[in-house]
Amino acid sequence: MNAPANKFAAYICSGCGLGDVLKVAGLEKVAKTEGKMAVIKTHPFLCNAEGVKMIQDDIANDGVTHLCIAACSRRAKTEAFSFPTVAVARANLREGVTWIVAEGADHDEVRQEMAEDYIRMACAEVKKLILPAGNKKESSSKKILVVGGGMSGMTAAQAAADAGYEVVLVEKTGALGGFANQMWKRMPFNAPHAEAQPTGAVELAAQVSANPKIKVYLNSTVAETAGAPGRFAIKIAQESGSISEELCGAIVQASGFSTYDIAKLPELGGGQQNVVDQAGLEALAKAANGGPIKRADGKEVSSVVFVQCAGQRDDSGTHLPYCSGHCCGTSIKQAMYFKDQNPDIDTVVMYDDLRVPGMGEDFYRSAQTKGVIFTKGKASKVTGGDSCNVTFKDLILNEENTIPADLVVLATGQVPNAGVELDEWNATATAADSGDAAAIEKKTALQKISVLNMNYRQGPDLPQLKYGFADSHFICFPYETRRTGIYAAGPMRRPMDMHQATEDAVGATMKAIQAAENASLGRAAHPRAWDLSFPKARLEGCTQCKRCTVECPFGAIDEDEKRFPLFNEERCRRCGTCMGACPVRVISFENYSCDSVGMQVKAVNVPDEEDEKPRILILACENDAYPALDMAGMQRLTYSAFVRVIPVRCLGSVNTVWITDALGAGYDGVMMMGCQKGDNYQCHFVKGSEMAYYRLSKIGDTLKGMGLEPERMQTYEIAITDAARVAKLINEYVEQLNEMGPSPMKGFG
Amino acid sequence: MTTANETAVAKYRNNFLKEVEATVEEGHWVKMCMQCGVCAGSCPFGPHWEHSPQKIFMMIRAGKRDEVLKSDSMWMCTSCYNCMVRCPRELPITHIMHGLANYAYRLGLSPKGQPNQAIAKLFWDSALKYGRVNELKFSLAMYFRDGFVQGVKNALAMQSVGLGLMKAGRLNPMEIISGHTCKDTSGIHKMIAKAREIEDRRRGLA
Numbered sequence: 001m002n003a004p005a006n007k008f009a010a011y012i013c014s015g016c017g018l019g020d021v022l023k024v025a026g027l028e029k030v031a032k033t034e035g036k037m038a039v040i041k042t043h044p045f046l047c048n049a050e051g052v053k054m055i056q057d058d059i060a061n062d063g064v065t066h067l068c069i070a071a072c073s074r075r076a077k078t079e080a081f082s083f084p085t086v087a088v089a090r091a092n093l094r095e096g097v098t099w100i101v102a103e104g105a106d107h108d109e110v111r112q113e114m115a116e117d118y119i120r121m122a123c124a125e126v127k128k129l130i131l132p133a134g135n136k137k138e139s140s141s142k143k144i145l146v147v148g149g150g151m152s153g154m155t156a157a158q159a160a161a162d163a164g165y166e167v168v169l170v171e172k173t174g175a176l177g178g179f180a181n182q183m184w185k186r187m188p189f190n191a192p193h194a195e196a197q198p199t200g201a202v203e204l205a206a207q208v209s210a211n212p213k214i215k216v217y218l219n220s221t222v223a224e225t226a227g228a229p230g231r232f233a234i235k236i237a238q239e240s241g242s243i244s245e246e247l248c249g250a251i252v253q254a255s256g257f258s259t260y261d262i263a264k265l266p267e268l269g270g271g272q273q274n275v276v277d278q279a280g281l282e283a284l285a286k287a288a289n290g291g292p293i294k295r296a297d298g299k300e301v302s303s304v305v306f307v308q309c310a311g312q313r314d315d316s317g318t319h320l321p322y323c324s325g326h327c328c329g330t331s332i333k334q335a336m337y338f339k340d341q342n343p344d345i346d347t348v349v350m351y352d353d354l355r356v357p358g359m360g361e362d363f364y365r366s367a368q369t370k371g372v373i374f375t376k377g378k379a380s381k382v383t384g385g386d387s388c389n390v391t392f393k394d395l396i397l398n399e400e401n402t403i404p405a406d407l408v409v410l411a412t413g414q415v416p417n418a419g420v421e422l423d424e425w426n427a428t429a430t431a432a433d434s435g436d437a438a439a440i441e442k443k444t445a446l447q448k449i450s451v452l453n454m455n456y457r458q459g460p461d462l463p464q465l466k467y468g469f470a471d472s473h474f475i476c477f478p479y480e481t482r483r484t485g486i487y488a489a490g491p492m493r494r495p496m497d498m499h500q501a502t503e504d505a506v507g508a509t510m511k512a513i514q515a516a517e518n519a520s521l522g523r524a525a526h527p528r529a530w531d532l533s534f535p536k537a538r539l540e541g542c543t544q545c546k547r548c549t550v551e552c553p554f555g556a557i558d559e560d561e562k563r564f565p566l567f568n569e570e571r572c573r574r575c576g577t578c579m580g581a582c583p584v585r586v587i588s589f590e591n592y593s594c595d596s597v598g599m600q601v602k603a604v605n606v607p608d609e610e611d612e613k614p615r616i617l618i619l620a621c622e623n624d625a626y627p628a629l630d631m632a633g634m635q636r637l638t639y640s641a642f643v644r645v646i647p648v649r650c651l652g653s654v655n656t657v658w659i660t661d662a663l664g665a666g667y668d669g670v671m672m673m674g675c676q677k678g679d680n681y682q683c684h685f686v687k688g689s690e691m692a693y694y695r696l697s698k699i700g701d702t703l704k705g706m707g708l709e710p711e712r713m714q715t716y717e718i719a720i721t722d723a724a725r726v727a728k729l730i731n732e733y734v735e736q737l738n739e740m741g742p743s744p745m746k747g748f749g
Numbered sequence: 750m751t752t753a754n755e756t757a758v759a760k761y762r763n764n765f766l767k768e769v770e771a772t773v774e775e776g777h778w779v780k781m782c783m784q785c786g787v788c789a790g791s792c793p794f795g796p797h798w799e800h801s802p803q804k805i806f807m808m809i810r811a812g813k814r815d816e817v818l819k820s821d822s823m824w825m826c827t828s829c830y831n832c833m834v835r836c837p838r839e840l841p842i843t844h845i846m847h848g849l850a851n852y853a854y855r856l857g858l859s860p861k862g863q864p865n866q867a868i869a870k871l872f873w874d875s876a877l878k879y880g881r882v883n884e885l886k887f888s889l890a891m892y893f894r895d896g897f898v899q900g901v902k903n904a905l906a907m908q909s910v911g912l913g914l915m916k917a918g919r920l921n922p923m924e925i926i927s928g929h930t931c932k933d934t935s936g937i938h939k940m941i942a943k944a945r946e947i948e949d950r951r952r953g954l955a
Contacts, residue, residue: 346764354783365838368781373766373810376784396784396807 008126009039009064010119011055013046013071013093021098021108022115027070030116034603035123039064046071047080059086066129068122070115073630074647087129087591091115091122092645095633100727101641110613110641117604117644124603128596132589134532135569140230140520143168144512145248147222147451150178151201151498152254152490154208155505156512160252161213165513168246169208169216170236176205176216178256180498184285184337187329189499193362196333196340199498217244225251225454228556228570229485230519249516250485252508253462253470254501255451257414257491260320265311268410272384273297275408277310278330285337292341301406303346304338305390306331307379310410313352322467324413326497329360331411332367339370348373348403350392358499377401382408414495418470418488419451419461426459452486458555462486466679469494472686477526479508482686484525484554484571485515524574527623527684528649534569535578538586548578548587553652553687575685576653580692585655594655597646601658604644606666609742614668616734618645619654623684624720625673631723639730643671650674651715652688656699663708666746669737671730672696672715682719689717707744711736753954754856758814760953765814772952774848778840782806788832788842798822802832802842805849818853824865826850855954867894877941880931885924 010031014024024042031037039058043051046069058064069081070091081088093115101111144160146153149171157167175181180201188197208214219239226233232248262270262277269275274295276284284293292300308328311319328351335347349372356364368374377392388408394401425446431439447453450460462470463482470488472480479487489508490501515525524531537548548565549557556571557578565578579587585594607613620626626647632639648654651674659670674689676682683689693715700710714733718726761768769776782803789801800808800822808817823846832842850866853859859866868891875887892907893900904911914920931937948954 364783365781368783371780373780374784375810376807394807394811396804397811401811 006066007064008037008066009058010037010068011046012042014042015045016094018093018098023112026112027115027119030119031123034120037123047077052080066126068126070119075630087131089122089126091118093118095630096645099633099636100639102638114641120603121600124599125596128599130590132533132591135522137230137520141247142249142516145234145251148254148256149176150256151180152501152505154204155502156252156254156489156509157208157214159506159509161211163513167214169214170220170222171218172221174219176208177201182279183282186498187333193359194366196336222452225452228568229515230570250512252487252489252512254489254505255417255492257416260311260412260415262410262412267381268307268310269382269384269408274388275382275384277410277412281334281409295407303405304407305403305405306349306409308351308411310412312413320413324495327411328355329497332363335372336367336370339372343371348375350375350377350379352378414491416469416492418464418468418492420446420449422459422463456555457549457558479511482554484573487511519570528574531574533589533591534572535567535587535589537565539564541584541586543584547581551577551581551691553577553685573685575650575688577688577691580653580655597658598661600646601662609746614642614737616643616669617662617667618643618671619648620645620673621651621675622647622649624675625718627720628718628722628726632727635723637727639727640734642734643730650685650688651692652685654692659713660702663712664745666743668743670713671733673718676717765812766810769809773852775841775844776848778845779806779809781838781840783838787835791831791835793829794825798825818858821860821863823850824863880934880937883924883928
């Protein structure tokens with residue numbers, strides 16, 4: 001953008017009643033004298049065709065390059081006010097002022113002051129904006145790498161190929177099919193959900209192998225993942241020792257699960273003769289091939305007990321704490337293997353809570369019809385041997401009981417194969433770097449577990465959310481991981497059955513395709529998928545403190561050989577956490593920077609002490625808190641006209657300089673509004689709000705140094721539904737500040 | 750000579766659920782219970798049963814033959830049908846309860862002296878004999894069930910009700926002598942005997 005050619009214009013809307021309650025002439029005057037806008041126009045209905053045409057004409061004929069639109073919230077009328085060739089700042093006069101300031105002439109003065117401040121802020125912001133040029137990459141790869149050739153992986157590969165994308169499928173064993181190859185049958189996917197079905201793994205494997213768009217590497221592992229979405233450089237280590245290289249656009253990791261080790265359950269007969277896990281029973285059923293199922297010693301099974309939740313849902317800390325979700329359905333299916341072959345075989349499923357998600361209830365009913373007996377009980381002891389005995393507590397009859405059985409099946413859970421746990425990795429790698437021999441050995445062992453072997457600064461695999469599963473936020477962003485362009489599918493994301501895994505695979509593939517396409521357009525991934533800006537660093541000012549590289553929630557920043565941050569823009573989600581982290585403020589986006597916000601903070605007219613009009617700065621996360629504030633306006637709730645709201649991309653992008661600047665300029669308080677943090681986080685950038693809270697917890701000393709009470713800076717967790725709560729919080733805080741009295745910094749700013 | 754009970758035990762050995770399926774009215778539904786407990790929570794007599802339907806079903810599956818058949822729980826059912834309309838699996842619970850009671854009675858295992866059982870027996874005896882229930886004889890049989898003295902006391906206690914019914918023409922004291930029956934009593938007797946024969950053959954109780 002050529003600086004001298006910049007031409008700034010302000011457009012003020014007087015529609016939606018703005019002109020009735022605001023003095024538009026006053027707003028125009030502010031835009032002219034203080035905002036220094038070259039063009040100032042007022043329109044009674046700015047978002048209608050005529051108003052928009054007026055702006056378009058000015059852009060086309062008058063050389064306007066920067067717009068300040070003073071109308072409704074930036075979240076409203078986005079289509080009408082979409083001017084992709086110029087930089088735009090929006091002053092929120094409707095949801096932010098006229099809808100939330102109390103009605104009546106008593107409030108005319110503060111309402112007008114609030115509106116004028118928003119004009120000042122938008123004019124200040126627009127001067128610091130540069131229209132992002134974007135970074136289109138013609139050479140960007142759209143090939144999809146699928147890691148894992150089980151049901152999830154094969155389904156993902158097939159889905160991507162069906163959508164017209166080239167696929168590279170890497171499978172570590174010598175055959176496609178994964179766990180399904182060990183299975184006799186699967187649970188039904190379709191109505192009437194009554195009978196076990198052939199797995200279909202062999203057919204799918206044949207389809208995938210024959211598909212010209214899918215290149216299958218068997219007996220291979222991913223030796224290195226480098227690069228970023230659109231340019232992942234994958235090294236594939238083959239059995240022969242040779243390394244193939246593939247350039248991929250996005251990755252679907254479908255590395256599956258392992259069964260929980262039955263030997264860890266000696267009290268339930270683990271390790272004993274005639275006590276098997278579900279995988280063991282599949283093997284027996286496969287060997288029987290539809291005939292009578294025989295035990296390892298060759299005896300036909302005439303009675304079998306399935307013990308559910310074996311080594312699962314354990315609150316003692318010894319075994320898996322979670323429910324693997326599929327095992328009830330799997331035991332039902334396996335009980336049917338017996339009943340279908342011979343209805344006289346006694347089959348008992350011993351459960352605590354029978355959990356059959358989806359249409360599994362029909363499958364459960366079908367097994368009952370076949371005569372499978374379901375006993376609500378908790379097994380405490382299983383003896384193996386020629387006739388096994390299951391000792392259990394009957395939870396309905398409330399008594400101890402024992403059932404004899406030829407065979408006992410333990411429903412153990414799924415353990416994710418998600419790769420290396422990053423905290424463990426980083427601790428080991430640091431110790432290994434300092435020369436610790438044991439650590440070096442452990443690091444080598446960990447490298448073997450690693451699935452992706454990423455060369456990212458933050459570690460070789462996907463971050464794990466809970467219990468070793470590589471999930472991100474399973475409700476808001478399924479398949480998303482905390483590594484851009486890498487999507488998780490199947491039981492390595494969360495425990496699941498085969499039907500869920502195949503659905504998962506298709507979902508993850510669609511996300512992967514989207515990521516590869518966005519990367520080629522130079523756009524961010526979810527949730528700012530339209531965003532063309534990316535962080536730029538003034539490296540000559542960088543002190544190599546590494547905060548940005550450590551704090552980036554998505555591992556987008558590596559270090560170059562001189563130990564400066566190396567931004568991988570395709571990995572970036574544009575949350576700005578790096579910008580908030582930087583103590584020397586050298587990181588910025590073209591359309592979002594320390595200056596673009598800082599100048600807004602400074603543009604506000606802070607009244608003197610004797611005016612008794614406090615000023616409170618609100619930095620509100622654009623994902624949840626800002627919409628909640630808008631909704632407060634839509635619901636015509638009222639809150640104090642003394643606040644000035646600035647939307648931020650994420651609380652993680654808040655640089656503490658904004659807060660110290662504001663308080664130094666005489667603001668009486670600062671409210672920070674972000675998403676819920678912690679284990680049940682709702683932050684759209686995973687760690688952004690957490691980082692912000694962490695940083696701000698240390699700001700108290702700075703405030704004390706300025707002679708200010710720490711209460712002048714407050715943080716809040718706001719959900720998008722909190723419209724009423726946010727209005728209440730504002731009013732309470734204003735009340736609290738009134739009691740504290742004006743900021744002692746007033747008049748020094 | 751073996752009793753019906755010994756025959757049933759021998760035939761089904763330890764598999765009480767199969768026995769119930771084959772011999773108890775609607776017994777094939779027992780395996781479909783999913784142990785949610787809605788029946789137990791819905792029963793207005795809940796606190797007065799030893800075993801709720803939920804527990805009865807679980808006991809059947811657990812093979813507790815004697816405990817189930819000797820239980821007086823199913824005799825406590827008043828046929829309000831609350832459990833049945835609420836059962837999410839749509840089990841005909843009321844019918845199963847009566848079926849179990851009937852089966853236990855036929856095997857001679859039902860608890861002796863259970864009052865509901867005694868009433869049921871008097872009711873059916875009357876119905877089978879006359880082809881309809883003779884209300885006067887049924888009532889008197891109930892009053893005198895525990896002996897003559899107690900019968901007189903019972904009758905006197907109900908005196909006003911009886912007189913009221915007579916005045917209203919709802920009770921004819923002459924019924925005690927002959928009582929009206931259905932048109933073809935012996936035909937009814939044959940029909941019932943045949944039905945019982947068929948059913949008993951099916952249930953293995955012949």
